[in-house]
Amino acid sequence: MIKTIIFDFGDVFINLDKPATFRELQKLAIKELPEDMLHINKEYEMGLISSESFISSYINNFSSLSQERIIAAWNAILIDFPKYRYHFIKKLAKEKNYRLILLSNTNEIHIDWVKEKVPFFEEFKSCFDEFYLSHEINLRKPNSDIFEFVLNKHQLKAEECLFIDDVLENTNAAKKLGIHVWNLEPTREDVIDLFTTNKALF
Structure with a gap:
């Protein structure tokens, strides 16, 4: 589960x-x-x-x-943040059925842009139980230590976790630790379809 x-x-x-x-x-x-x-x-x-x-x-x-x-x-890499995805995670957070963690490879310049351009960023951030950015924790994907850090810090069982990332190298690294993964393909999949795409896990 x-x-x-x-x-x-x-x-x-x-x-x-x-x-x-x-x-x-x-x-x-x-x-x-x-x-x-x-x-x-x-x-x-x-x-x-x-x-x-x-x-x-x-x-x-x-x-x-x-x-x-x-x-x-x-x-230039940053395009936009569709608000419907924020509404999706906000609903998920309100239901309190799962612990929600964000784990992102990013940097200060990109996050400064997001803070300036995305008016609901702080509200989005508050939807998560933990919000980990690589430049703040000095760890990055796909290195195994970033996943071990999350598992150990929160005493999580790998088999009870689902990790969602668009980079295959990252999901493969998590899978090696026993974490369930969804390697999301952004050109044809959307995070809001989490439960229909991965219904076998839920």
Whole structure:
């Protein structure tokens, strides 16, 4: 029996255009990111470097970038947050049938954009029993330690948890720990169909 539902944020609640940041960088004559910059991206996502250091790293590597340009390119991935999904999680929270946890790989610049552009973000956040962002807990998916952190902190049994994420690498990592998973495909599935798509679990 599922007692805890763990949700990703991007492409589960908020719509993303994942190639958008690189498309914007290409417009600024940046054809590819060197390995050290990809490493910096991961460090930033884990909150191991500040937004200032992250932006400086890009400006130091690419003369075509300014602070404004890197922030605009970085945030191009974020599209919109359909309000019906907020209503879905709000209803789920009100029913109190499951412990609800959000577990997202994200970063300060993206969350600042969400706070500015999504007027119901704080209400959305309050729907969850726990709200974990990778840059705040210094852990990121698909590393197993982020799932172990959630399980151990809340004394959860893996077989009583369902994890929802659009990235197969992330759901595979959770599955290895015995967690039930739904690898949601955002082009043809929607989180609001949780119970019909996964009715065998409920």
